[in-house]
Amino acid sequence: MNAHAPAPLGATVTALPVPSREPGFGVYVHWPFCAAKCPYCDFNSHVRHQAVDQERYAAAFRRELAVMAGRSKGERVTSVFFGGGTPSLMLPETVAGILEAIAGEWAVAPDAEVTLEANPSSVEAERFRGYRAAGVNRVSLGVQALHDEDLRRLGRLHDVSQALHAIGLAREIFPRLSFDLIYARPGQTVEAWEAELARAIDLAADHLSLYQLTIEEGTPFHALRAAGKLIVPDGELSADLYQATQDLTRARGLPAYEISNHAAPGAESRHNLTYWRYGLYAGVGPGAHGRLMGPGGRHAVATERHPETWLRMVEDWDSGIVTDDLLTPEEEADELLLMGLRLAEGIDLARWRRLTGRDIDHASEADLAGHGMIERLGPDRIRATPAGMMVLDAVVADLC
Numbered sequence: 367m368n369a370h371a372p373a374p375l376g377a378t379v380t381a382l383p384v385p386s387r388e389p390g391f392g393v394y395v396h397w398p399f400c401a402a403k404c405p406y407c408d409f410n411s412h413v414r415h416q417a418v419d420q421e422r423y424a425a426a427f428r429r430e431l432a433v434m435a436g437r438s439k440g441e442r443v444t445s446v447f448f449g450g451g452t453p454s455l456m457l458p459e460t461v462a463g464i465l466e467a468i469a470g471e472w473a474v475a476p477d478a479e480v481t482l483e484a485n486p487s488s489v490e491a492e493r494f495r496g497y498r499a500a501g502v503n504r505v506s507l508g509v510q511a512l513h514d515e516d517l518r519r520l521g522r523l524h525d526v527s528q529a530l531h532a533i534g535l536a537r538e539i540f541p542r543l544s545f546d547l548i549y550a551r552p553g554q555t556v557e558a559w560e561a562e563l564a565r566a567i568d569l570a571a572d573h574l575s576l577y578q579l580t581i582e583e584g585t586p587f588h589a590l591r592a593a594g595k596l597i598v599p600d601g602e603l604s605a606d607l608y609q610a611t612q613d614l615t616r617a618r619g620l621p622a623y624e625i626s627n628h629a630a631p632g633a634e635s636r637h638n639l640t641y642w643r644y645g646l647y648a649g650v651g652p653g654a655h656g657r658l659m660g661p662g663g664r665h666a667v668a669t670e671r672h673p674e675t676w677l678r679m680v681e682d683w684d685s686g687i688v689t690d691d692l693l694t695p696e697e698e699a700d701e702l703l704l705m706g707l708r709l710a711e712g713i714d715l716a717r718w719r720r721l722t723g724r725d726i727d728h729a730s731e732a733d734l735a736g737h738g739m740i741e742r743l744g745p746d747r748i749r750a751t752p753a754g755m756m757v758l759d760a761v762v763a764d765l766c
């Protein structure tokens with residue numbers, strides 16, 4: 367490589383400056399295809415039985431990126447996130463083309479975090495090396511369970527040995543790695559989860575995402591539960607599982623920095639922190655969401671969910687935007703609370719006052735604090751306690 371050539375996007379990786387609370391500016395890229403649909407999934411993911419024309423999609427991503435860049439002039443990209451769907455079904459050249467387009471449209475921080483979500487079943491060493499060469503510097507693996515029978519029940523296409531292989535490969539190739547596990551699975555006891563989590567922590571680098579299984583309406587799991595054929599841990603067991611998760615990860619140096627995300631200090635996901643710190647971000651691809659400044663203030667922007675419809679819209683009109691709504695100060699305040707109270711660092715009340723033009727409801731705050739749901743971290747910062755995080759929607763409703 368020419369020693370004087372600029373480093374490609376994603377080449378440099380540094381720890382987050384602790385305790386930076388800057389939200390940054392992120393670009394989210396949604397790849398909407400999966401090899402199979404998991405029975406608990408309500409994401410915008412689609413199975414196609416014929417090959418997806420990746421060149422055509424890459425061209426459409428470039429066009430929509432240009433539109434979003436035009437809406438966010440002056441922003442400096444601090445993170446890019448390829449989510450889905452299954453982005454590890456993308457060819458490395460598709461990923462490279464999108465990253466080149468991002469670097470051409472915006473100024474990009476030299477140490478920008480570039481994450482790609484990967485499924486262990488779609489992992490090949492060559493493809494991983496290709497993503498790394500394209501500029502991906504962080505992989506988030508959908509491991510979901512270290513238990514073969516549960517992986518089958520979750521409808522996953524990989525087994526534990528494939529997951530271990532993918533983790534090993536990712537650790538070798540990428541500077542940063544996270545993987546996801548789902549807990550509160552049918553029949554899971556606290557003891558079984560603690561043993562599985564301890565094994566996961568042994569395998570982990572410095573970041574883990576640990577989600578409780580939620581049964582979403584419209585999914586096959588929802589129908590099974592309604593028919594009494596799927597029994598998931600109830601409120602009390604689910605609270606015990608959550609507490610065991612917090613205790614074990616904290617003891618092993620991966621404390622929760624967000625309800626479901628755990629990291630060593632400095633290894634937090636910058637991209638997700640942009641959402642939770644209520645920063646601005648552009649979303650491209652079918653069903654992507656963004657928060658961008660526009661006429662009158664902050665806009666909620668969303669694109670068409672159906673992949674082929676989105677593709678045609680972009681080819682005809684340069685973007686698949688179907689929602690572009692100016693948020694009211696009240697909506698912004700709700701979003702700031704809902705996002706920020708997920709974080710262990712909590713929220714800055716001065717910012718909340720600036721957005722809403724009013725103070726937090728002190729009587730509600732005192733009441734929630736009395737019930738152990740929120741706490742002050744200083745004169746102008748509050749956060750949800752672990753008990754409060756479990757009922758966050760209700761806490762936010764009370765505070766507004």
Ligand code: SF4
Nearest residue numbers: 400403404407411451
């Ligand atoms: S792989 Fe992920 S996005 Fe695809 S169906 Fe399964 S849970 Fe949904």
